[in-house]
Amino acid sequence: MPLALVLSSHVASSRVGGFAQALALSQFKIDPVFVPTVLFGRHPGWGPPGGAAVAADTFQGVLDGVEDNGHFSRLDLVITGYFADADQIGLAAAAIDAAREAERDPNAATPALRVVVDPVIGDADSGLYVKPEVAEAVAAELIPRADLVAPNAWELAWLSREPVEDAASAVEAARRLGKPVLVSSIPRRDDIGVVYAGGGEAWMAVHPRLASVPKGTGDLLTALFAAALVEDQPPAHALARAVGGLVETLVAAEAWSAPELPIVGVGSRLKLASALVKVERLG
Numbered sequence: 001m002p003l004a005l006v007l008s009s010h011v012a013s014s015r016v017g018g019f020a021q022a023l024a025l026s027q028f029k030i031d032p033v034f035v036p037t038v039l040f041g042r043h044p045g046w047g048p049p050g051g052a053a054v055a056a057d058t059f060q061g062v063l064d065g066v067e068d069n070g071h072f073s074r075l076d077l078v079i080t081g082y083f084a085d086a087d088q089i090g091l092a093a094a095a096i097d098a099a100r101e102a103e104r105d106p107n108a109a110t111p112a113l114r115v116v117v118d119p120v121i122g123d124a125d126s127g128l129y130v131k132p133e134v135a136e137a138v139a140a141e142l143i144p145r146a147d148l149v150a151p152n153a154w155e156l157a158w159l160s161r162e163p164v165e166d167a168a169s170a171v172e173a174a175r176r177l178g179k180p181v182l183v184s185s186i187p188r189r190d191d192i193g194v195v196y197a198g199g200g201e202a203w204m205a206v207h208p209r210l211a212s213v214p215k216g217t218g219d220l221l222t223a224l225f226a227a228a229l230v231e232d233q234p235p236a237h238a239l240a241r242a243v244g245g246l247v248e249t250l251v252a253a254e255a256w257s258a259p260e261l262p263i264v265g266v267g268s269r270l271k272l273a274s275a276l277v278k279v280e281r282l283g
Contacts, residue, residue, distance in 0.1 A: 002109040008081025010036035014043035015261040016216035021223035053084035086137040117146035202282040205243035244274035
């Protein structure tokens with residue numbers, strides 16, 4: 001069974017961050033090893049979240065336990081997400097290096113480790129919502145280690161120092177970043193889209209805007225696309241299925257009046273393409 005190390009937030013009653021990603025990965029029979037960066041009771045969008053950031057020495061101690069159990073040599077995937085401070089990011093970068101340098105377990109599910117960096121640093125509504133030193137550490141220490149970067153449009157613009165206003169500018173910003181990129185929140189007339197750009201190709205998946213969207217869509221999208229990477233799917237197929245699974249979840253949330261993403265409730269629908277999603281190759 002593939003093994004994934006998830007370094008992100010644990011929010012007990014909200015389907016966001018690393019907790020949401022662990023739930024999603026399990027649908028693909030990818031075993032999550034979840035090391036939290038914060039322990040919150042709810043998403044801060046609902047009000048004071050409760051809980052606190054995980055201290056750097058505690059974060060390192062959990063990573064040490066994972067490594068001492070032999071898991072670094074068997075990791076197929078690392079996903080990084082929200083970090084509370086720059087010290088955590090330095091420790092996460094060191095853990096990625098250690099996992100890459102570990103002698104590969106012959107029983108590992110895939111030939112090599114893949115690292116997906118979701119730079120959770122800001123959005124168009126609020127701008128930068130982490131401390132500047134956290135955002136700078138993500139750019140300096142995690143982006144260079146990534147096999148895929150999964151920002152929203154605002155985050156890609158911040159990281160690349162290029163405007164991201166549509167699909168064409170998203171592709172240009174991805175090329176400036178120098179990494180394969182999966183970028184969400186790309187406007188397309190009355191629709192919204194996700195662009196993949198990397199390896200000399202670029203694709204866009206477009207779907208209708210929905211009236212009500214719970215928090216955590218970027219976290220879920222990252223996990224769904226990362227699962228496709230573990231399965232070694234071609235980018236266009238990975239994009240169609242990841243965005244399809246996300247849209248199926250959003251449609252279910254709207255139908256059920258769910259305030260959080262119903263990741264467990266939709267179950268195997270996470271693995272489905274959606275008739276609402278149209279994929280096209282970009283020039």
